[in-house]
Amino acid sequence: MHSSVRRLVIGAFTLSTLPAFAQLQGGKIESSNKPHPVASIQDKETAAQRDARMAWWREARFGMFIHWGLYAVPAGEWHGERTSHIGEWIMNDLSIPVTDYKQFANNFNPTGFSAHDIVAIAKSAGMKYIVITAKHHDGFAMFDSKVDPFNIVAATPFKRDPLRELAEECHKAGLRLGFYYSQAQDWTAPGGTAIPRAGHNKETGHWDKQQDGSFDEYLKTKALPQVKELLTNYGGVPDILWYDTPTDKMTPERAAEFVSVMNQYPKLIWNNRLGGGYKGDTETPEQYIPPQGFPGRDWESCMTINDTWGYKSFDTNFKSSETLLRNLIDIASKGGNYLLNVGPDANGKIPAPEIERLQAMGKWLSTNGESIYGAQATLFGPEAGAFAPASGNAKPKFVPTWEWRSTTKANRIYIHLFAWPKGSFHLEKLPRTIGKAYLLGDPSHKALKFTQKGQTLDVTLPSAPLDPIATVLVLESKK
Template sequence: MNRLLLILGIAFLLFSCSSKSDKTEPKDEATIKQDQKMEWWREARFGMFIHWGLYADPAGEWKGEKIPGISEWIMARAEIPVAEYEKLAENFNPGKYDAEAWVKLARFAGMKYIVITSKHHDGFAMFHSKASKYNIVDATPFDRDPLKELADECKKQGIRLGFYYSQAQDWHEPGGTYYNIEQGKPHWDPDLKREPLMNYINNKAVPQVKEILENYGGLDILWWDTPRGMTEEAAQALQNVVDDYPDLITNNRLYKGWKGDFSTPEQHVPPSGLDYDWEVCMTMNTSWGYKWYDQEWKSAKDIIHMLTDIASKGGNLLLNVGPTAEGEIPKASVDRLKEVGVWMQKNGESIYGTSASPFFKLPWGKCTTKEVKGHTQLYLHVFDWPKNGILKVPGLKTRISDVYLLSNPNQHFAWRFVDGDLQIHAPSVTFDEINTVVVLKTKSKIEITSNKPTEKEGSILLPADFADIYNPGYGEHALLSGSGTKSVIHNWVDARTRLEWMFSIAESGVFRVEGLVRTSGTAKIKVKCDDKELDAEISATGDRFETVNFGKIELTNPGDQLLSLLPDRDNWNNVELMYIELIKE
C-alpha cells in the first residue's frame, strides 16, 4: 500500500505524496513478490460480494416469523434442526440464475472482481462437490453448477474471481463449529452427534477447498470467514493446500492472528488508512443474504461517497448483493449499481490504481492520488461545492500545470495561491450532484501543511466539519452543513451514529472536554479517547447553542489521538453540534 510519510510534526505536519517505492531502503525478494501478487488487487479498488445459498429461500422468515439478524444466519438464529433445514434443498431451483447477467452488472458498476459464497456456515455447497452430497447439484432439482458458470463468465468478460469458504463454522456437520462453541454451549440440534473438528477438516473442508482451487479455472481470491472454534492444526491443514497456489490472494480470517494478504474491516470504514492492504466488506441494506422485508437500502450517493472515502484512504470496497432463491439480484441492488456505474464510467480514473490522500482533512470531500510520468496527479472529489464557487485546497505547496474537470477534460479551471492555500475558481460549471472530480496536475513534488488539529494556547478545537460521521447503513442519518466555524452536525437522531475526530498532542495531560450543542431534550453520551472513557449528560438547551462540559479526560500517549462520541442508545434525542474543544487543565 502507498502510505503517507510523516516528515514534520507537533505544530504542523508535512505530508509527502511519495509512494512506498520512493523509499531509500531496497525491498527484499519476498516484498517484491508480494507486491507483484497484489498489484491487480490494489489497482481494482472495487469488487462485488455475493452471498447466495439455501438461506435465500426462507429469506429471513421461518414458519411465519421474521427472524432478527442477517438472513444467512437463519439456521442458527431460529435454531433449525439439521434434518429440517436440509429439506430446503428439495425445492431450491434458481431457474432465473444468469451468470452472464451477473458479471455484466458487476462490470457496468465498475467492479473489477467478484467474490461469491461457495459454502457458508450452513454447510451447503453452491458448487458440485464430490466431498459432500450436500451441494446444489446433488441435493437440489437445479442440477447445474452455478459457480462453474460464473467462473466461465468471469473469464470471458475479464473479471477476477474469488470464492468465499466458511472453513470453521459448518452447522450441518458433526465436527463443524458453530457460533457459540467457544463459550462451551452445545449445538442447538441434539440429534447432531458431535465429532472432533479434524474429522470435518480432513473429510470435508480440505477436500472441498482442493476442489474449488482445482476445478474452476484458477481462483484469484480465497476468502475465509469466522475462525470460531478453529485450531492451529486445522488452519495449517487448510494453509497447506493454499501454499500450492502462490498467486492466490487470501484474507486474514483463516485463523486468529494469521494476517493473510489483506485485512477485512466489516460494515465500517476505518477513520484513517491502514499500514497494510485492506478491504471493507459492506452490505447495501442490513443483510448479506437475501431478506425479503429488508428495505433499508443505502443510496447510490452513499455508495459512491463510501467508495471514494475508502479509496482516499488506500483501501478496497467489496460491496455485497444477496440474490433471491430464484437466482435474481434484487432490483434495488441492480438500480443502485447501475447508478454507481454511470458515475464510474465518467470518473473511474480517480478510483482505479489510486493511492491515499496526502491531506488530513478536506471539508468539502476527499482526495485520491496517482503517479503519472514522475509527478503526482491529485483527484479532488468534491461532495459539496462551496456556494461562493471557490474551492479551497488547504496547505498545498506545489507547481501546477493544469486543473480541469475529469468528466469533461475540456473544462479547465482558473486557480491561484492565497495565504498558503490553493483556490480553484469554478463559478459557471455544472457540477455532479453526488461527487464532482477535479483533476489537479502537478509539475513538482507535493508538500502539504497539515490542518490536523493540534494544541494551540492550551486548547484543541475539533470543529463539526472535521468529524467523521459514522451513520448506520439504514435509518436516519446525521448530516453536516456549513464549513469552518459555521459548520453544524444536525439531524443526529439515531443513537447508532457515532462521531470521531483525529488530532495530535505533543505531550500528555488532563483535558476538559466541552462541546457547543443544541438539543430540545436531555441526552446521555460517552466520550472515548486514548483508551479512556467518560460518561456525560447533555441537558436541554432549547433553541440556543450552549457550551456543555462533558468532563475531564487524561491523555497519556503523545501523538495522534482518536476521540469518539457514542450516544446512549436508551437515552438520546436530536442533538446538533458545532464543535468539541479540549482545554488543558
C-alpha cells in the same frame, strides 16, 4: 509449536461471547507475529514479489460480494417466524434442526440464475472482481463437490454448478473471481463449529445432536478437501479465497493445514480470517470504514446495500446511491477496496433495487473512474474528519466530515467535491506544484484558473457542480 490463536474482537467482547454475525460486524481480527507452524507465502515473499502479486487487486478498488445459498429459500422466515437478524444466519438464529434445514434443498431450483447477467451487472457497476459464497456457515456448498453431497448439484433439482458458470463468464468479461469459504463454522456437518447463542450448547454452540462430532474429522473430511476442490477444479480460479469466522478452534496447527494447500498457488490472495495467527493479505473491516484506513496493509471494507447479506424478502432498507458512491470514494481515499454485497433470491435473481443502485454507481465511474481505479490514498487526511475528545475511559469517537475527499496518482491529485464551494476551492498545504486544474467530468478538460503561492492553492470553480453527488477536480502536476 506456539499456542497463540487469532481472536475476533469487538470492544471488550471476544468471539465466544458475541451474538451471531455473518462476518462479525465492525470486528477487528488480531493476528500473531510468532513463527507459524507452516510459513505462508506472506512470510517468505519479498516486498517486490508482494507488490506484483497484489497489483491487480490494488488497481481494482471495487468488487462485488455475493451472499447466495440455501438460506435464500426461507428468505428470512420459518414456520411463520421472521428472523430479526441477517438472512444467511436463519438456521442458527431460529434453531432450525439439521433435517428440516436440509429439506430446503428439495425446493431450491434457481432457474433465474444467469452467470452472464450477474457478471454484466458487476461490470456495468464498474466492479473489477466478484467474491461469492462457495460455502457459508450452513454447510451447503454452492458448487459441484464430490466431497459432500449437501451441495447444489447433488441435493437440488437445479443440478448446475453456479461457480463454474461464473468462472467462465468472469474469464470472458475480464473480471477476477474469488470464493468465500466458511472453514470452521458448519451447522450441518458433524463436528463443525457454531458460535454459541442463547439456548444453544455453551461449549459447542450446537442445538441439534446431528451437529455433534469431531472438529478435526470435519476439517479432514470436508473443509480441507472442499478447499482443494475450489482451488483445482475451476481453471485458474479463484484469484481470492475469502475465509470467515475462524473461532478459537482454528489453532495455528489446524490453520497450517490450509496454508500448506494454498502455498501451492503462489498468485492466490487470501484474507485475515483464516485463523491460527495468520495475517493473510487483507484486513477486512465489516460494515464500517476505518477512519484512517490501515496504513501499511492492504484492506477491503465489505458492506451491504440493505441490512442483510443473504436474501431476506422483507428487508427493503436500501442505502441510497449517494451513500454507496461516497462510501466508495471515502474508502479509495484511504487506500482501500470496497466489496459491496448483493443477495440473490431463491430464483437466482439480484433484487431490482440493488441493480438500480449499482447501475447508478457505474454511471458515475464511467466518467470519474480514473480517480478511483489504481489511485492511492490522500496526500492530506484532515478532510475525512477528526476524533472528538473523549471523557473518562471512553474511546475517542471519529466524527467524519463530508465536504471532500482526495485520491492520488503519480502526476495527478483528485479532489472529490461533495459540498460545492462558493467561488473557489482552497488548499492550505499542497505538497506538489500544479500545472493545470480541470474538472474530470468536463469532456474538454477546460483549464480552470488557479493561484498557487508556496503550499497554498486556490482554484476558481464554475457556479454549479457537474455531478450532484461528487464532482472531481483534477490537479495535474507541473511538467
